[in-house]
Amino acid sequence: MASDTVKLGDYLFTRLLQLGVTDIFGVPGDYNLRLLDYVVPAGLHWVGNCNELNAAYAADGYGRIKGLSALVTTFGVGELSAANGIAGAYGERSPVVHIVGTPPRPLQIHITAAQTKVTDTTTAPDKIDWILQQALYHQRPVYIEIPDDMPDLPVSSANLKSSPIRVQSALSPPHESKVISRILERLYSAQRPFILVDGESRSLGILDELDTLIQKTNWPTWTTVFGKGLVNESHPNVYGLYAAAFGDKPAQEYFEAADLILTFGPHYSDTNSYFWTTVPKDAVAISFKDDTIQIESDTYRDMSASSVLTQILHSLDNTRTAQVTGPPKVEVTTSDIQDNDIIAQNNFYRLVNPIFRENDIVLAETGTASYGGRHCKLPPNSRFFTAVTWLSIGYMLPATLGAALAKRSLNQATGASNQTILITGEGSLQMTAQEISVMIKEKLNILIFIINNEGYTIERVIHGRKQAYNDVPFWRHTQALNYFGADEDQIANSVFTARTCGELQEVLKNERVHSGTGLRLIEVAMDREDVQGPLLYLLNKQIAEEKAAATC
């Protein structure tokens, strides 16, 4: 083979590696085996998942930590099983390259930002480069089909050496300077400014700039649910989650009286915006969106949030911005919690929160865990995952696998260590539990809290609180490490249970839990109808309706 060619399979995986994708998820199938031959020789690690849906969830989690991920499935059965995971990655912007090994026939899934099919060796390198660039630019999944007879064929290696894959910064449009001036004016005139960081700030690539802005202005700053973990919560002016209309009255009053609300990367799903109560009125709004910037009711198109924010930070004169004191912070203590108290939503997260460390990743599965976990205080450089749009239960456990792998690979460069902490209900866990075996096989530092509340508590709260259809089968969760292949030491020393707050505190003090390695599992019991926040509102509404029905 000529020296300026490589085999097609090699080209693809080398490109992924150049973009920082060091681990590939998936399941082997009849039409991707020849392609899989190139994963390890290209210097990548193969993570065989238990099924394709789980593989897609894992790739999604990986993509949110490393900025790009890839999964390989076979066509038909494989890609259809993955479909729900890919759709979720689309809805919440995780750039997953879905590589599909095919016989020579197509079955396209239209839940990706871009699709391509490799058909010949001449155009293959450019097609591969283009689809990878699409994933980086849109921060959404893309789809590439590779026929089974093509991985071994030679293609030109010229791009590998001379054309790195980059997303070009958007060109500054003629109106950029006007936009910057308008924003600066508003920054200088604001007396009650409110900074709100939402989740698409990550895909906009402006997290470092935001940190500078937050420190430089010292203005009161909150995040949305999706934005949680993207801001350093140890800065004194950072408040954590803005959960409008549920509890935190001082923050809500401050929001409502604000004369400037700077929103970054807004993601307006009903769940993320608490039914749009976090959306500012036009009169006070400046919002940095996908490729537009909104100032009051004016929308400026073709803008680069990164470019505009960088220039603003460059120009910003600190002496001209208001010195602002935000509303009082809500102090979180555990002093009211007694050892004999049974574990409940209103004490669990406060007890667990202190074990979170710098660099950790905390994942709270859809359901009660999400509504509790989002109020924890995060240490610097930690990340937080919870679903805000797609809300597919079962996602978070494989996403934990993916995120932990991505973080481990990032740690290798920095020398940092961390643990990845999953908080999940037992109903969600049952959907995708088999990935625990892959966590064990991969020797990842993962701590799983299983909240066992005997069924789909979040569904009980929405409707049918006493209905059997909201029950789930009984499992012995403490047997998971045994069943899923952990070694004897892990089985004996890495599984914990707690029913009271005192028991939980004892478990949390265990060195295996707060500083251990490998997979550790803690099962905590909670009441079937134990909920808080918006879920408690729904539950009480249902109980009131039942009472009304019973008395008429």
Added chain:
Amino acid sequence: MASDTVKLGDYLFTRLLQLGVTDIFGVPGDYNLRLLDYVVPAGLHWVGNCNELNAAYAADGYGRIKGLSALVTTFGVGELSAANGIAGAYGERSPVVHIVGTPPRPLQIHITAAQTKVTDTTTAPDKIDWILQQALYHQRPVYIEIPDDMPDLPVSSANLKSSPIRVQSALSPPHESKVISRILERLYSAQRPFILVDGESRSLGILDELDTLIQKTNWPTWTTVFGKGLVNESHPNVYGLYAAAFGDKPAQEYFEAADLILTFGPHYSDTNSYFWTTVPKDAVAISFKDDTIQIESDTYRDMSASSVLTQILHSLDNTRTAQVTGPPKVEVTTSDIQDNDIIAQNNFYRLVNPIFRENDIVLAETGTASYGGRHCKLPPNSRFFTAVTWLSIGYMLPATLGAALAKRSLNQATGASNQTILITGEGSLQMTAQEISVMIKEKLNILIFIINNEGYTIERVIHGRKQAYNDVPFWRHTQALNYFGADEDQIANSVFTARTCGELQEVLKNERVHSGTGLRLIEVAMDREDVQGPLLYLLNKQIAEEKAAATC
């Protein structure tokens, strides 16, 4: 509410019950909870699955035993997770009613034979009846969307009382009598007739007629893989599987020299037809297909296989058909098997076969289990499942759940008893293992053989026999009953392992195994590359290629 109305949710589930669907599969989700309120009050049993893909697989299995099944998912996340299962039901013709609870917006999946959306109470009863009839007629999945605000609304109950849902027999086309005459002529002139029963005979509704034909003619009869279990293999003229070109030379010679090959319900996928080697030459072919009958190279359209076959049986003069002696039968013995032999593909099925009883259902998962299981001899009234078109691994375990539930419900009418026997590789099992907990919860009589051959052996055989991507994580399968919530007695007495043939025979003698109740699990170890039949051919081809590559 007026006495001639019922609530919409009630209407739907009553209709399903009238059609014999007594069990509903699914997972609760935000938009189907109100609908699920109607399942139990309508007299149906709710089977909550661990995830939607598994629910779809279970419904597929149920539909193949009872002729119709239903699963309820929520829209979006729920229906997308189910997509692969629905596509498989489409490909292999299992009539699954996929009921999707929605908010008022559509997301249609086009892998169903018919789709409808309930939009108003006036047309709702007829739409529901129509979609159920479509499932019965096409014997494929159908899709119905029910908005979340509609299950409680009253609809007319007139259809429930006066209009049973029926699939009308096709009207006899003018050419029917000519077709019948032509077929009778060929039946009378045939000297070397060959009857081949394929899997779509079940959906054609001609199994009783076929049994009569097979007994009345006494002609040599085989089935395809998909047709296995649809014919009574204890009739002396029934040979079992016709696996052309792999082993059984006398049958192949008889096939090739036949002057008449009667094929019923052909399903020409590559796997089912051994790459079309079971397809007869036109000159000797009479084939009863979906709604056509082929005689030599003539295709007659708009035919009812059932009507034509009934009339043929009515007219058939036994004294005018040839008395035929088929090829010698291959005798299966176990006399060559020694107690110390390690368990292998070439002895396992022969040892297990004798425990199959009348009324049992035997399911052999895609992979080595399928290639072995299909050669077992089935007792009367038993059924056999193996994938022949969609081949999605992970399908067979939830399908076992579905089939066992369907059979138990049929048994209640007949007083019969049975067990449902799954033979699966451990790689496939890992995909959907959590449904073991539902089998336990439902107290079903299921016997699971897990063939532990350390990975995806069928993929090793196709490509990459030494590659790590064909490995799977290590699980302790004997812990499954413990983890998935079985009671202490089951855990202690219903789990078995065997490595040698002697050990396996001891296990098979255990009363818990051959006549027990509840879930029982037998793990057998086999070699990583232990295969037979077409798989052995592929493996040897790969080894030869490796040798050739090593020497050049």
